[in-house]
Amino acid sequence: MRVLxxxxxxxxxxxxxxxxxxxxxxxxxxxxxxxxxxEECGVEEAVRLIEANGGESVVLTLGPAEAVEQLxxxxxxxxxxxxxxRTDGSEWDPDATAAVIVDAIRTDESATGLFDLIVFGSExxxxxxxQVGLRVAHALGRPAVTGLKGVKPEGGSVxxxxxxxxxxxxxxxxxxxxxxxxxxxxxxxxxxxxxxMRAGRKPVATSAPxxxxxxxxxxxxxxxxxxxxxxxxxxxxAAAAPAVVDMLRKIGVV
Amino acid sequence: MxxxxxxxxTLTLARRFGGPVHSVRIDAIEPFAPDAVAAILALVADxxxxxxxxxxxxDRGNDVMARLAARTGQPFAANCVDAEPGxxxxxxxxxxxxxLLESALxxxxxxxxxxxxxTFSAEAExxxxxxxxxxxxxxxxxxxxxxxVSDHIDTAxxxxxLAEAKVVVSGGRGVGSKEGFAIIEELAGLLxxxxxxxxxxxxxxxxxxxxxxxxxxxxxxxxLYIACGISGATQHMAGCKAAKRILAINSDAEAxxxxxxxxxxxxxxxxxxxxxxxxxxxxx
Numbered sequence: 019m020r021v022l023x024x025x026x027x028x029x030x031x032x033x034x035x036x037x038x039x040x041x042x043x044x045x046x047x048x049x050x051x052x053x054x055x056x057e058e059c060g061v062e063e064a065v066r067l068i069e070a071n072g073g074e075s076v077v078l079t080l081g082p083a084e085a086v087e088q089l090x091x092x093x094x095x096x097x098x099x100x101x102x103x104r105t106d107g108s109e110w111d112p113d114a115t116a117a118v119i120v121d122a123i124r125t126d127e128s129a130t131g132l133f134d135l136i137v138f139g140s141e142x143x144x145x146x147x148x149q150v151g152l153r154v155a156h157a158l159g160r161p162a163v164t165g166l167k168g169v170k171p172e173g174g175s176v177x178x179x180x181x182x183x184x185x186x187x188x189x190x191x192x193x194x195x196x197x198x199x200x201x202x203x204x205x206x207x208x209x210x211x212x213x214x215m216r217a218g219r220k221p222v223a224t225s226a227p228x229x230x231x232x233x234x235x236x237x238x239x240x241x242x243x244x245x246x247x248x249x250x251x252x253x254x255x256a257a258a259a260p261a262v263v264d265m266l267r268k269i270g271v272v
Numbered sequence: 273m274x275x276x277x278x279x280x281x282t283l284t285l286a287r288r289f290g291g292p293v294h295s296v297r298i299d300a301i302e303p304f305a306p307d308a309v310a311a312i313l314a315l316v317a318d319x320x321x322x323x324x325x326x327x328x329x330x331d332r333g334n335d336v337m338a339r340l341a342a343r344t345g346q347p348f349a350a351n352c353v354d355a356e357p358g359x360x361x362x363x364x365x366x367x368x369x370x371x372l373l374e375s376a377l378x379x380x381x382x383x384x385x386x387x388x389x390x391t392f393s394a395e396a397e398x399x400x401x402x403x404x405x406x407x408x409x410x411x412x413x414x415x416x417x418x419x420x421v422s423d424h425i426d427t428a429x430x431x432x433x434l435a436e437a438k439v440v441v442s443g444g445r446g447v448g449s450k451e452g453f454a455i456i457e458e459l460a461g462l463l464x465x466x467x468x469x470x471x472x473x474x475x476x477x478x479x480x481x482x483x484x485x486x487x488x489x490x491x492x493x494x495x496l497y498i499a500c501g502i503s504g505a506t507q508h509m510a511g512c513k514a515a516k517r518i519l520a521i522n523s524d525a526e527a528x529x530x531x532x533x534x535x536x537x538x539x540x541x542x543x544x545x546x547x548x549x550x551x552x553x554x555x556x
Contacts, residue, residue, distance in 0.1 A: 033528030149338035156342035188423035202481030249536035256547035
């Protein structure tokens with residue numbers, strides 16, 4: 019089978035959000051970068067599907083030149099090749115993002131055949147738009163199921179398990195299909211040293227599409243005001259236990 | 273997530289755009305078929321000449337609205353905490369699960385907006401309104417029923433559900449190991465609480481992902497959240513900031529969680545947590 023997984027490069031945020039001077043992005047000078055968490059599980063799933071069924075796995079990203087790091091990370095885990103839609107680092111809205119991904123998929127599929135599964139994260143860690151995967155699916159005329167914790171091909175269909183309150187809803191849809199997945203789908207492996215070496219030699223096809231005007235247009239980012247909680251220190255060490263139980267009683271928990 | 277609470281929050285924001293506000297139930301199609309619901313919403317919005325479409329920013333709300341956006345070619349702003357009518361409409365929406373906010377403009381003749389759950393104060397007692405039921409005949413295409421729930425697996429299994437528990441006791445890196453969670457389990461048992469954890473813990477394989485509280489785990493809103501050995505990274509706080517009260521137990525008095533907590537105990541959780549359990553037993 020053939021599987022495409024789409025990923026986004028995002029910074030590792032720590033305990034505090036610090037904005038760049040123009041308030042249009044996070045200050046990332048002191049931050050590392052990663053593949054957005056839901057998509058890390060998407061990469062792992064793509065690798066497992068090809069290990070189990072044979073075929074080819076491809077990773078795609080829309081992002082700055084540096085996003086090639088995340089493509090190499092995905093290939094170090096076992097993805098076969100990469101497609102890099104390079105930007106100048108500026109923000110693309112979900113509509114524009116989906117449109118260029120659709121173009122790239124059509125181009126790739128016309129040369130190598132349809133992807134049985136196209137995997138997205140449920141939502142990106144940073145902008146969290148909840149829509150790129152569904153827009154791509156609609157444009158390609160393929161069924162899409164979102165927020166999955168289970169993805170299992172069965173013949174020409176894929177069985178999808180979606181986490182809902184109190185359990186999971188099951189959908190079975192014909193392939194080719196689009197799925198969006200959530201962290202917890204699997205526990206991603208760590209890259210091996212030979213995996214990293216091989217990743218450096220795997221092909222990356224790069225193009226630089228033009229950015230259409232945004233229709234969900236970012237004006238500025240704002241750090242939300244603190245929640246005004248100033249912790250009342252109940253004590254230190256085991257000696258604080260009676261004060262904790264008093265507090266639990268006071269607030270009606272015991 | 274309390275569906276009716278999410279609906280009230282959504283209605284409150286929608287009313288700012290002036291009346292009348294029409295309501296469409298998302299469970300109109302059973303079993304759930306998201307493309308069919310999006311098709312019905314598109315039809316109703318056209319028929320009513322709606323100036324905007326709002327939905328709750330639940331998983332299903334965001335899913336259906338993204339499908340509506342795709343089929344109508346319109347932009348969609350998910351998880352908004354504020355929206356002002358105008359041309360273009362201004363919205364304030366979540367980034368990083370709410371750890372950061374974004375001001376944005378929605379350039380669209382019919383803005384599509386979902387409202388982030390647990391963030392917007394619904395009107396306590398909205399003025400009663402006349403209900404006018406308008407029947408529509410939906411012409412559904414076969415392709416709108418391809419994606420449809422065919423089965424449900426129950427996984428709750430009698431345990432206190434993390435999303436709905438009144439009290440949650442969570443452990444982070446500071447717990448130290450899989451076995452270290454015995455003292456967290458013990459305290460949770462005494463309080464009738466659910467056990468949670470941070471992302472570091474699930475990545476290390478100490479707890480299943482279903483226990484994870486955070487931006488990419490479960491988002492909770494308990495009466496009390498007890499965070500043991502959790503530093504309070506933004507990824508984690510995005511999942512627990514809706515808690516009414518937070519008690520942080522941490523060896524580092526300067527950890528970010530201490531700034532976001534109501535109560536704090538400084539020291540080694542491996543001594544403090546069993547001491548609290550012992551004190552609870554003694555006081556029974």
